[in-house]
Amino acid sequence: MAGTFFQVVVRYTVKPGETDTVLRLLGEMASATRSEEANLAYDFFQGAEDPAQIVILERYRDAAGFAAHREYEHFERIGVSQIIPRLAGRAIQTFENAADS
Numbered sequence: 001m002a003g004t005f006f007q008v009v010v011r012y013t014v015k016p017g018e019t020d021t022v023l024r025l026l027g028e029m030a031s032a033t034r035s036e037e038a039n040l041a042y043d044f045f046q047g048a049e050d051p052a053q054i055v056i057l058e059r060y061r062d063a064a065g066f067a068a069h070r071e072y073e074h075f076e077r078i079g080v081s082q083i084i085p086r087l088a089g090r091a092i093q094t095f096e097n098a099a100d101s
Contacts, residue, residue: 006060
């Protein structure tokens with residue numbers, strides 16, 4: 001991919017019995033996030049060895065685009081209010097690609 005972008009890697013550990021619900025909600029979140037102006041990609045993956053492990057790969061034009069994502073109504077309604085309470089743990093890492101990549 002030419003140009004720079006801002007990559008976000010989110011790791012979830014889902015509470016027992018909540019995986020199907022979290023995956024359904026992530027489908028809703030993905031659809032809403034992909035319509036954001038600064039979003040370039042939003043994909044999520046379930047662990048093959050441990051289905052309670054989920055990784056989300058988000059890509060935005062820049063850090064400001066990711067900051068804006070966190071201000072959207074769907075982030076609060078789906079992410080904060082419905083997904084996060086169903087998690088046993090989560091970690092968020094952010095990366096900027098090298099200009100020459």
